[in-house]
Amino acid sequence: MNTATEDTGEESRFLRESRARIDHELFMSRFANWRMSVLGALVVGGTLGGLYYFLTATSLPLLWAALYCTTFLMIGASCWVYEGRPAPVGSDAQQRWITTWAVLSGLCGAASGALPWFLPTDREVQLSAAAIQSTVMLAYVVTRAHRRVIYAIVVGQTLVLSSAMLLHAQLPWGVPVGVAFAACVTVFGLRLNESTRAAIGQRLYAQHLSERLTAAHRQQLRVQQLESVLNERRRMMGEMQDGFGATLTSSLTSLERGSMSAAEAALVLRECVDDLRLMMDAQDPAARDISTLLGMLRHRLQHRIQAAGVLLHWNMGELMQRQGLEPAQSLELLRILQEAITNALRHAGARDIEIAVSQVRAQIEVQVQDNGCGFNAGSVAGGRGIRSMQTRAARLGANLSIDSEQGAGTVVIVTLPPPKRGL
Numbered sequence: 276m277n278t279a280t281e282d283t284g285e286e287s288r289f290l291r292e293s294r295a296r297i298d299h300e301l302f303m304s305r306f307a308n309w310r311m312s313v314l315g316a317l318v319v320g321g322t323l324g325g326l327y328y329f330l331t332a333t334s335l336p337l338l339w340a341a342l343y344c345t346t347f348l349m350i351g352a353s354c355w356v357y358e359g360r361p362a363p364v365g366s367d368a369q370q371r372w373i374t375t376w377a378v379l380s381g382l383c384g385a386a387s388g389a390l391p392w393f394l395p396t397d398r399e400v401q402l403s404a405a406a407i408q409s410t411v412m413l414a415y416v417v418t419r420a421h422r423r424v425i426y427a428i429v430v431g432q433t434l435v436l437s438s439a440m441l442l443h444a445q446l447p448w449g450v451p452v453g454v455a456f457a458a459c460v461t462v463f464g465l466r467l468n469e470s471t472r473a474a475i476g477q478r479l480y481a482q483h484l485s486e487r488l489t490a491a492h493r494q495q496l497r498v499q500q501l502e503s504v505l506n507e508r509r510r511m512m513g514e515m516q517d518g519f520g521a522t523l524t525s526s527l528t529s530l531e532r533g534s535m536s537a538a539e540a541a542l543v544l545r546e547c548v549d550d551l552r553l554m555m556d557a558q559d560p561a562a563r564d565i566s567t568l569l570g571m572l573r574h575r576l577q578h579r580i581q582a583a584g585v586l587l588h589w590n591m592g593e594l595m596q597r598q599g600l601e602p603a604q605s606l607e608l609l610r611i612l613q614e615a616i617t618n619a620l621r622h623a624g625a626r627d628i629e630i631a632v633s634q635v636r637a638q639i640e641v642q643v644q645d646n647g648c649g650f651n652a653g654s655v656a657g658g659r660g661i662r663s664m665q666t667r668a669a670r671l672g673a674n675l676s677i678d679s680e681q682g683a684g685t686v687v688i689v690t691l692p693p694p695k696r697g698l
Contacts, residue, residue: 293483295365297475301468302373302421306354312418313351316383319411320344323390327404331395339386339393346383353379377423380415384431387411391439401444405436409456416464425464433457545579565639565691566594568605569632572612580628583620590631594639607671608641608689611664615643615687618660623647623685637693646684 305312324340353375362368390404412432416425433453440449529535573589580587600608612630619625625647633640661677664687668675672692679685 293476293479296479297472298373298421299364299369300475301471305418306357309351309354309358313347313354316347317344320347323407327390327394327400331400333395335393336390339390342389343383343386346379346386350376350379350383373421373423377421377427380424381427381431384412384415384428384433385435387415388432388434388436389439391436392443396444398444398446401440401446402449405440405449405453408432408436409453409460412457413460413463416460417467422465422468425461425468429457429461429464565600565632565641566591568600568608569612569630569641572609573630576613576616580616580620585620585625586627588627588629590629592631592633594632594634604671607667608673608691611667611671611675611687611689612641612643614660614664615685619643619645619647619685623649625684639691641689641691643687644684649679649681649683649685651679651681 320340320343324336324343327336327339328334353372357372362372387408390408391401394400394404412428415428437450437453440446440453530540569591573587577587616628616630619628623645625645627646629642629644631640631642631644633642664677665675668689671689674688674690676688676690677685678688
C-alpha cells in the first residue's frame with residue numbers, strides 16, 4: 276500500500292512538473308528562432324507596404340508598414356532582454372513573460388489586420404489585402420506555441436480586419452467570412468499545439484520512466500552489493516570461528532591448564548597465522564587462477580612441511596588459462612588441500628608428499644598423495660576431517676575421492692567442475 280501511494284504521488288508530481296516543462300520546451304523551440312521570425316516579419320511588412328504603395332500611389336501603405344514593423348521590433352526587443360536574463364522553468368516570471376508576448380502578439384495581429392484601413396476602398400484592393408493578411412495570420416498561428424499567444428493574434432487581427440471590412444470597405448459580408456476563417460485557424464492552431472504538447476509529453480514521460488528504471492537498478496545493485504558483503508562477512512566469520520578461532524580457544528584452555536608446552540603453543544600459533552594468511556590469499560583477485568592459487572598454498576605451507584622433515588614434490592601439469600573461481604570457492608579448495616596436507620603431517624607419519632595438478636579437457640584434478648601409514652577409509656568415513664572436506668567439495672561443486680589403505684599411504688583427489696562461460 277505504501278509503495279502504491281508513493282508511486283501515485285511520484286506520478287502526480289511528474290505530471291505537475293511536466294506541464295511547465297512542456298510549456299517551456301514549446302516556447303524555447305520557437306524562441307530559439309526569434310531573430311529569423313522578426314526579420315521575416317520586417318521583410319513581409321516592408322514588401323507589402325512597398326507593393327501597395329506602388330499599386331495605390333499613396334504613402335499610407337508605407338505608414339502601415341512602419342507601424343507593422345514597429346510592433347515586431349518591440350517583440351524582438353523583449354526577446355533580446357529575455358535572452359540575456361531567462362526566467363526559470365515554470366516560474367511566475369516566465370508566466371509574466373508569456374503574458375507580455377501575448378499582449379505584443381495581439382498588437383502585431385491588430386497591426387496586421389489594419390492594412391485595409393490604410394488602403395483605398397476599392398473592392399479588389401480591400402479583398403486582396405484581407406486575403407493576404409488572413410494567410411499571414413495562419414502562418415503566425417502555426418509558428419506560435421502558447422495558447423494565449425494564439426488567441427491574442429487571432430482576436431487582435433480579426434477584430435481590426437472585420438472593422439475595416441464593415442466600416443471602411445463597406446463589405447459587411449466579409450465580417451462573417453473573416454470570423455469563420457479565424458475560428459478555423461484557431462482550431463487548427465490549438466490542435467497543432469496539443470499534438471506537439473503530446474509528443475513532448477510522451478518523450479518526457481519516457482525519459483522519466485528511464486530515469487526511474489535506472490535509479491531502481493542502481494538501488495538494486497546497492498542492495499545486492501550490501502547483501503554480498505554481509506554474506507561474505509558471515510562466511511568469513513564462520514571460517515574464523517570454525518578454523519583457527521576454535522584452535523586458539525582450545526589451545527588457550529590447554530595453556531591455562533598447563534597441558535601444553537611453549538613449543539607446542541608456538542606451533543599452534545604458527546598454524547593459525549598460516550590459516551589466516553590462506554584466508555587472505557583467497558580474497559586476492561589473482562587467486563581466481565588455479566596455478567596462482569596453488570602457488571600461494573605452497574608458499575604458505577612450505578616451511579611447515581620442511582620443519583616436519585617431509586619432502587614436498589610439486590608436479591604442475593599443463594593447464595589452460597582458467598579464471599573460474601570466486602573468492603569463496605578459492606578458499607574452499609585451499610581448505611580441502613590444507614586438510615589433506617595437515618592429515619599427512621600429523622597422522623600419517625609420511626616422509627614424502629606430492630601435490631600434482633593435471634587437466635583433462637575442461638576439468639582440473641588436484642591430487643595430494645603421501646607415503647604414510649594410511650588408514651582404512653571405510654572405518655573413518657564419518658570422521659570430522661573427512662566430513663569437512665566433503666562438505667567443502669560439495670559447496671565448491673567438485674568431486675572428492677579419498678583412497679587409502681593401511682600401510683599404503685593416502686591419495687586425495689579433487690576434481691574441479693568446468694569453468695563458467697565467460698570466465
